[in-house]
Amino acid sequence: MDSEDDMMDANDVESVDDDFYSGEMDADCYSDDYGDYDDDVDEDDDDDSGPDYDFMAEAADDSDVVAARSQLSYTVLKEEDIRQRQEDDITKVSTVLSIPREAACILLRRYNWSVSKVHDEWFADEEAVRKSVGLLDGPVVRFSDAELVCGICFDTLPRDRIASAACGHPFCKQCWSGYISTTINDGPGCLTLKCPDPSCQAAVGQDMVNALTSSEDREKYARYLRRSYIEDNRKTKWCPAPGCEYAVDFVAGGGNFDVACLCSYSFCWNCTEEAHRPVDCGTVEKWILKNSAESENMNWILANSKPCPKCKRPIEKNQGCMHMTCTPPCKFEFCWLCLGAWSDHGERTGGFYACNRYEAAKQEGVYDEAERRREMAKNSLEKYTHYYERWASNQSSRQKALSDLHQMQTVHLEKLSDIHCTPESQLKFITEAWLQIVECRRVLKWTYAYGYYLPEHEQAKRQFFEYLQGEAESGLERLHQCAEKELQQFLTAEGPSKEFDDFRTKLAGLTSVTKNYFENLVRALENGLADVDSHAACSKGTSAKVTGICKARATKGKGNGKSGGSSRNGDD
Amino acid sequence: MANNTNLPRRIIKETQRLLSEPAPGISASPSEDNMRYFNVMILGPTQSPYEGGVFKLELFLPEEYPMAAPKVRFLTKIYHPNIDKLGRICLDILKDKWSPALQIRTVLLSIQALLSAPNPDDPLSENIAKHWKTNEAEAVETAKEWTRLYASGA
Ligand SMILES: [Zn+2]
Ligand SMILES: [Zn+2]
Ligand SMILES: [Zn+2]
Ligand SMILES: [Zn+2]
Ligand SMILES: [Zn+2]
Ligand SMILES: [Zn+2]
Numbered sequence: 138m139d140s141e142d143d144m145m146d147a148n149d150v151e152s153v154d155d156d157f158y159s160g161e162m163d164a165d166c167y168s169d170d171y172g173d174y175d176d177d178v179d180e181d182d183d184d185d186s187g188p189d190y191d192f193m194a195e196a197a198d199d200s201d202v203v204a205a206r207s208q209l210s211y212t213v214l215k216e217e218d219i220r221q222r223q224e225d226d227i228t229k230v231s232t233v234l235s236i237p238r239e240a241a242c243i244l245l246r247r248y249n250w251s252v253s254k255v256h257d258e259w260f261a262d263e264e265a266v267r268k269s270v271g272l273l274d275g276p277v278v279r280f281s282d283a284e285l286v287c288g289i290c291f292d293t294l295p296r297d298r299i300a301s302a303a304c305g306h307p308f309c310k311q312c313w314s315g316y317i318s319t320t321i322n323d324g325p326g327c328l329t330l331k332c333p334d335p336s337c338q339a340a341v342g343q344d345m346v347n348a349l350t351s352s353e354d355r356e357k358y359a360r361y362l363r364r365s366y367i368e369d370n371r372k373t374k375w376c377p378a379p380g381c382e383y384a385v386d387f388v389a390g391g392g393n394f395d396v397a398c399l400c401s402y403s404f405c406w407n408c409t410e411e412a413h414r415p416v417d418c419g420t421v422e423k424w425i426l427k428n429s430a431e432s433e434n435m436n437w438i439l440a441n442s443k444p445c446p447k448c449k450r451p452i453e454k455n456q457g458c459m460h461m462t463c464t465p466p467c468k469f470e471f472c473w474l475c476l477g478a479w480s481d482h483g484e485r486t487g488g489f490y491a492c493n494r495y496e497a498a499k500q501e502g503v504y505d506e507a508e509r510r511r512e513m514a515k516n517s518l519e520k521y522t523h524y525y526e527r528w529a530s531n532q533s534s535r536q537k538a539l540s541d542l543h544q545m546q547t548v549h550l551e552k553l554s555d556i557h558c559t560p561e562s563q564l565k566f567i568t569e570a571w572l573q574i575v576e577c578r579r580v581l582k583w584t585y586a587y588g589y590y591l592p593e594h595e596q597a598k599r600q601f602f603e604y605l606q607g608e609a610e611s612g613l614e615r616l617h618q619c620a621e622k623e624l625q626q627f628l629t630a631e632g633p634s635k636e637f638d639d640f641r642t643k644l645a646g647l648t649s650v651t652k653n654y655f656e657n658l659v660r661a662l663e664n665g666l667a668d669v670d671s672h673a674a675c676s677k678g679t680s681a682k683v684t685g686i687c688k689a690r691a692t693k694g695k696g697n698g699k700s701g702g703s704s705r706n707g708d709d
Numbered sequence: 710m711a712n713n714t715n716l717p718r719r720i721i722k723e724t725q726r727l728l729s730e731p732a733p734g735i736s737a738s739p740s741e742d743n744m745r746y747f748n749v750m751i752l753g754p755t756q757s758p759y760e761g762g763v764f765k766l767e768l769f770l771p772e773e774y775p776m777a778a779p780k781v782r783f784l785t786k787i788y789h790p791n792i793d794k795l796g797r798i799c800l801d802i803l804k805d806k807w808s809p810a811l812q813i814r815t816v817l818l819s820i821q822a823l824l825s826a827p828n829p830d831d832p833l834s835e836n837i838a839k840h841w842k843t844n845e846a847e848a849v850e851t852a853k854e855w856t857r858l859y860a861s862g863a
Contacts, residue, residue: 288810289719289775289809289810290717290718290719291718291719291722291723292718292719306810308810312809315776315809316776316809319773319776319777333808333810334808334810335802335806335808335810335811335815
């Protein structure tokens with residue numbers, strides 16, 4: 138199986154670079170970037186940081202902007218943390234302003250749970266603030282009678298069955314209960330509950346809710362209050378993963394919005410779609426809209442089987458990597474995405490990985506207007522299909538990789554540890570490979586949305602982009618194949634072997650190399666492909682291309698790196 | 710009166726008061742067979758385009774009353790920017806501004822006030838509101854016309 142991917146000479150790390158770049162490059166170019174990858178692999182024992190995070194942290198070596206990204210810009214809050222923070226904020230305001238807890242709560246909600254805003258407003262004009270939320274200084278009506286008439290049921294009742302907000306308007310406890318309960322069941326508006334008297338603005342706080350309603354209503358109210366703490370606060374949002382009850386507290390800065398929740402879901406804090414770095418939110422929104430508009434046309438792409446390009450029998454895709462092998466006797470090896478022979482994708486044959494590229498059908502000869510229109514319509518659907526299929530395939534490949542990773546962590550690592558007499562702590566290179574695959578599939582997926590919107594006429598940029606994407610994708614396919622297929626033999630092996638050590642070196646090497654490719658890709662896209670000029674300048678021939686990128690990259694570390702923002706240049 | 714056995718005391722009290730001390734220009738009496746259903750008549754307020762008209766309405770107290778607002782609707786055709794063809798009324802206290810401390814009486818008084826002061830900025834009937842805003846004099850004429858046509862006598 139591994140014969141085809143022999144670009145890795147297991148014991149010679151330097152040869153990795155040479156093979157990947159067809160031996161045309163000046164080896165010094167990459168030494169800075171690659172020289173230390175051995176250490177990365179062995180010493181990175183930061184187990185609990187998610188894949189995204191790791192990825193970013195590793196990318197941080199060459200610019201301040203990137204370095205800023207690597208710092209934790211968010212905190213994931215569990216229910217208990219949320220409760221605690223909210224309680225702390227309420228206590229703070231209540232202490233500083235010398236007002237009851239429930240009044241502090243009403244004020245905080247009014248000012249979107251910003252403690253400093255409450256303080257500012259209160260000390261600027263206490264009276265106006267009190268008025269705006271209905272916090273009265275004292276009662277507006279006073280009664281001295283032993284019995285009072287409830288303003289809702291009109292019954293005359295003894296005082297102990299009557300309750301009032303700060304205003305003093307009398308309502309019986311039973312009517313209060315009905316009134317509060319009705320409002321709570323109407324939704325979060327209950328958080329701004331007022332006295333039932335239509336002319337009165339007196340606020341009704343949580344103390345009254347707790348004193349006058351059922352435990353069920355009290356719990357509902359408390360839930361709305363907690364929700365408000367997250368939803369009305371500009372710094373916090375709920376994790377959008379279904380069923381997840383964690384929230385994320387985000388500190389602005391760094392220009393990167395990717396957030397990894399403790400539930401393992403990664404999402405963009407800005408638009409709450411799944412994490413899509415290095416592609417910007419606008420592109421993602423357009424792409425998702427486009428997908429839902431085209432969903433009927435595209436359903437066939439999500440199908441899990443395609444006819445083998447050689448024998449035409451349907452071949453099911455049940456693996457993550459795109460390298461397909463038809464069942465015997467055909468055994469034709471092909472690429473799931475372009476249906477071309479896999480041998481064309483290899484380095485050894487001199488083939489160049491290009492199935493990420495889209496080339497519009499050539500329009501030659503004379504077309505009449507109708508023909509031209511038909512051709513254009515066909516092309517535009519073809520173009521979308523091309524990008525959508527790759528986007529969707531990477532999506533499902535990532536899902537597969539996630540479940541493989543899980544399987545690895547729960548079952549296979551232990552097994553491997555037994556067979557090969559190696560402590561699990563030394564099998565981390567496998568987990569790391571899978572984490573890298575999961576993250577790279579995500580990035581690669583979004584680069585297809587990016588590619589779709591990259592204007593056709595930006596020839597140089599397209600070329601540069603497709604080159605980087607192709608390099609990254611080809612590296613990832615090798616890594617994925619190695620982690621997925623080549624690992625299998627060691628799961629069924631009899632005992633320890635030299636081959637397993639070779640496998641370790643190969644997989645760790647591929648992980649590191651692929652990581653580098655993706656870092657380049659991410660950096661270039663976040664930079665709006667600004668390095669394209671230095672790329673174009675020396676890319677007259679294919680062989681020069683490599684040197685061009687090499688130079689572009691070398692420059693980046695010093696000058697360009699500082700200006701790297703996450704915005705794609707806005708040419709749509 | 711079979712289905713009126715569980716009528717809350719509040720509704721009984723409100724009904725008694727409506728009958729014994731009616732608000733000026735307003736009458737409301739419960740239906741014989743359903744004490745939650747009221748036949749209402751409102752006289753067009755003086756110095757409004759509805760002056761001289763007698764407007765019939767129906768008012769129903771839902772099960773949740775007074776926690777929920779009564780349902781009120783004009784039965785007499787009326788040309789008014791906040792009242793639609795079906796007689797439905799755009800009035801905040803009948804919707805989100807309802808409070809259980811409000812009563813049938815306060816609701817009807819508010820409707821009467823709405824006849825005196827149409828509010829074309831918060832319209833229920835787009836066409837009439839537009840008419841009101843572009844040519845108030847003409848809209849008022851139409852309202853008077855409709856009052857003569859549909860609300861005289863009854
Ligand atoms: Zn009050
Ligand atoms: Zn009561
Ligand atoms: Zn989550
Ligand atoms: Zn986003
Ligand atoms: Zn075949
Ligand atoms: Zn291919």
